[in-house]
Amino acid sequence: MKLSICLVIGVSALAIGAKASAEEVVFVSQGGAYQEAQTKAILDPAAKALGITVNQESSPDAWPVIKTQGATGAPTWDVVDTPTEDCRRGGEQGLIEKLDFSKVPNAAGEPAAYKTPYSVAYEFYSSVLAYNTKKFGGHPPQSWADFWDVKKFPGTRALRNHPLATLEAALMADGVAPDKLYPLDVDRAFKKLEQIKPYVTVWWTSGGQSAQMLHDGEVDMEMAWNGRVTSVQKDNPDIGFTFNQGMLQFTSLCILKNAPHLTTAVKFLNEAIDPKLQAHLPLEINYGPGNPEAFKTGIIPAALAKTLPSAPENAAKQALVSSDWWTSPAGEAALKRWADFIQK
Amino acid sequence: MIAPLAKAQTSLRDSGRSEELLFWLLLAPALLMVAALLLAPLTWLALQSVWENGFTLENYRRLVVEPLYARSFALTFRLSLEMSAVTLLLGYPVAYAAAHLSSRWRVLVLGLVVVPFWTSVLVRSYAWLVLLQRTGVVNKMLQALGLTNAPVMLVNNEIGVTIAMAHILLPFMVLPLFAAMEKIPEELIRAAASLGGGPLYTFRRVYLPLSMPGVIAGSVLVFVLSLGFYVTPELLGGGRTLLVSMLISRNIQLYDHWGAASAISVALLACVLAILALARTLAPSAWSAEDR
Numbered sequence: 291m292k293l294s295i296c297l298v299i300g301v302s303a304l305a306i307g308a309k310a311s312a313e314e315v316v317f318v319s320q321g322g323a324y325q326e327a328q329t330k331a332i333l334d335p336a337a338k339a340l341g342i343t344v345n346q347e348s349s350p351d352a353w354p355v356i357k358t359q360g361a362t363g364a365p366t367w368d369v370v371d372t373p374t375e376d377c378r379r380g381g382e383q384g385l386i387e388k389l390d391f392s393k394v395p396n397a398a399g400e401p402a403a404y405k406t407p408y409s410v411a412y413e414f415y416s417s418v419l420a421y422n423t424k425k426f427g428g429h430p431p432q433s434w435a436d437f438w439d440v441k442k443f444p445g446t447r448a449l450r451n452h453p454l455a456t457l458e459a460a461l462m463a464d465g466v467a468p469d470k471l472y473p474l475d476v477d478r479a480f481k482k483l484e485q486i487k488p489y490v491t492v493w494w495t496s497g498g499q500s501a502q503m504l505h506d507g508e509v510d511m512e513m514a515w516n517g518r519v520t521s522v523q524k525d526n527p528d529i530g531f532t533f534n535q536g537m538l539q540f541t542s543l544c545i546l547k548n549a550p551h552l553t554t555a556v557k558f559l560n561e562a563i564d565p566k567l568q569a570h571l572p573l574e575i576n577y578g579p580g581n582p583e584a585f586k587t588g589i590i591p592a593a594l595a596k597t598l599p600s601a602p603e604n605a606a607k608q609a610l611v612s613s614d615w616w617t618s619p620a621g622e623a624a625l626k627r628w629a630d631f632i633q634k
Numbered sequence: 635m636i637a638p639l640a641k642a643q644t645s646l647r648d649s650g651r652s653e654e655l656l657f658w659l660l661l662a663p664a665l666l667m668v669a670a671l672l673l674a675p676l677t678w679l680a681l682q683s684v685w686e687n688g689f690t691l692e693n694y695r696r697l698v699v700e701p702l703y704a705r706s707f708a709l710t711f712r713l714s715l716e717m718s719a720v721t722l723l724l725g726y727p728v729a730y731a732a733a734h735l736s737s738r739w740r741v742l743v744l745g746l747v748v749v750p751f752w753t754s755v756l757v758r759s760y761a762w763l764v765l766l767q768r769t770g771v772v773n774k775m776l777q778a779l780g781l782t783n784a785p786v787m788l789v790n791n792e793i794g795v796t797i798a799m800a801h802i803l804l805p806f807m808v809l810p811l812f813a814a815m816e817k818i819p820e821e822l823i824r825a826a827a828s829l830g831g832g833p834l835y836t837f838r839r840v841y842l843p844l845s846m847p848g849v850i851a852g853s854v855l856v857f858v859l860s861l862g863f864y865v866t867p868e869l870l871g872g873g874r875t876l877l878v879s880m881l882i883s884r885n886i887q888l889y890d891h892w893g894a895a896s897a898i899s900v901a902l903l904a905c906v907l908a909i910l911a912l913a914r915t916l917a918p919s920a921w922s923a924e925d926r
Contacts, residue, residue, distance in 0.1 A: 354887070357890070383890070446768070491790055491872065492790045493872060493873025495869075495873060499869065503767075506764075506769050507768070507769050508767045508769060622888075629884055630700075630702050632873060632876060633874070
């Protein structure tokens with residue numbers, strides 16, 4: 291008797307499972323607290339609204355996997371949340387589907403600079419100047435020129451071990467206006483970087499590392515991602531940062547060429563940038579919505595909006611990183627030149 | 635008289651043959667696994683480095699033409715040599731103690747050497763980062779003792795990498811040394827002493843030469859492992875110590891072809907094989923078990 295009940299329940303559960311998985315999509319993001327926040331704010335609600343199953347995977351560096359899956363011609367991923375450059379160069383190399391924007395109505399809320407033919411902006415973060423207030427008191431460094439000024443602001447420094455955003459910071463320190471950065475004058479940027487190089491204690495490679503150094507007072511000022519800085523601030527009240535001259539960056543959603551669930555993937559991509567769903571993301575983690583319409587939904591409290599990198603008043607102080615330039619031959623050459631600069 | 639002897643020889647040879655067959659049969663699963671999981675991917679890797687829409691040497695040309703690669707190879711080999719030297723200096727006394735102490739102490743010493751093995755390399759690297767940083771325990775102690783006024787840069791440079799790598803690699807030196815020393819008969823040392831050899835003389839002429847197989851095995855092991863180290867130098871090098879392993883990961887991200895990375899791997903593998911061959915010619919005794 292009991293057994294048969296169990297069987298009935300089991301079979302009906304299977305049937306439900308089968309029904310739910312009739313339409314599914316494989317979504318890939320970068321894991322950790324960031325992916326958990328998305329699950330609550332965007333992924334679960336989107337799955338419910340569309341009546342589909344969202345199978346999640348995570349990959350901190352999706353590009354090599356996109357490349358390999360593309361080479362096989364039969365990818366297992368559908369939608370990827372990855373730095374915009376990956377979507378763009380992937381699209382140019384035939385690894386990423388071109389989007390039919392008539393099927394992505396929610397993209398209309400995003401300005402042109404947030405979109406490529408292959409992708410839509412999903413989430414914003416910023417490379418900001420963070421500092422230790424204990425060291426600098428009421429007069430902390432507020433610009434990249436201050437960061438470069440080792441006499442007025444003595445102390446240990448850290449920059450990211452990557453040219454993206456670092457070259458831009460060097461140019462701003464050299465007096466280039468945030469809206470006149472591109473195309474980057476790479477020679478000028480490296481020349482400026484040579485000046486600060488002897489004073490850089492650490493060239494960090496992972497976000498966790500940058501957070502640890504800031505938290506422990508290992509560095510007095512550094513370039514770091516705003517989400518990391520905010521989480522350090524909860525633990526160490528002596529940490530401050532400015533959005534002034536920050537480098538605004540965003541990850542994008544794009545779909546792999548020959549994705550196994552292409553039609554569902556497009557529907558899901560559209561739903562994931564729905565203003566209401568997007569507005570819930572900052573409630574879970576300190577990153578800004580990719581769709582600016584989210585700020586008009588009234589879901590994001592004004593006090594929270596002030597701390598988000600893509601809030602209009604903050605965005606105005608920053609420079610938008612150009613994925614277009616970074617995927618151009620000049621950008622690729624700058625990427626190759628970086629290791630040489632670091633090693634010498 | 636000759637016939638039965640010949641017969642016996644034939645049967646001996648036959649049984650020898652069937653024994654040999656049995657060996658091969660027993661080895662077959664392991665050999666197949668090595669071929670399928672090691673040799674095949676390695677061949678594929680090597681092919682990738684010379685094949686990009688046709689035969690090309692571009693990936694190797696880059697290694698030669700761009701000075702970046704030569705500098706990284708030089709740094710990696712220098713650091714690996716240093717690792718062998720440092721772990722040998724630190725590990726030799728430990729192995730000696732373990733080999734010649736009473737069995738109870740031996741368990742303790744070897745246990746202390748092996749225990750860190752059970753902690754992940756990542757965790758140990760982070761632990762060193764926390765200990766050695768400017769605000770870390772070591773620097774605080776140095777300042778409290780008045781040895782220094784300002785914090786000393788112990789990490790985020792090559793010093794930090796050396797300290798942490800030495801800690802991680804030490805067991806790979808101590809264990810082969812211990813294995814070699816344990817087999818050195820104490821009678822030989824006593825004999826040398828009874829013939830008038832002082833402690834230093836005995837060590838230099840008797841003990842050290844007998845422990846050489848362990849020295850060579852340990853040094854080669856540490857050297858080869860150092861060549862491919864990634865996590866520790868990446869975390870503790872402050873971004874400046876760009877080793878070969880990091881170049882491999884950089885090239886995967888930078889070039890749109892695996893070959894750009896696999897060419898470095900092939901070059902590194904070739905270097906390792908050359909070193910092993912050299913070590914084998916220089917000290918053949920370390921390689922054959924029958925020698926003792």
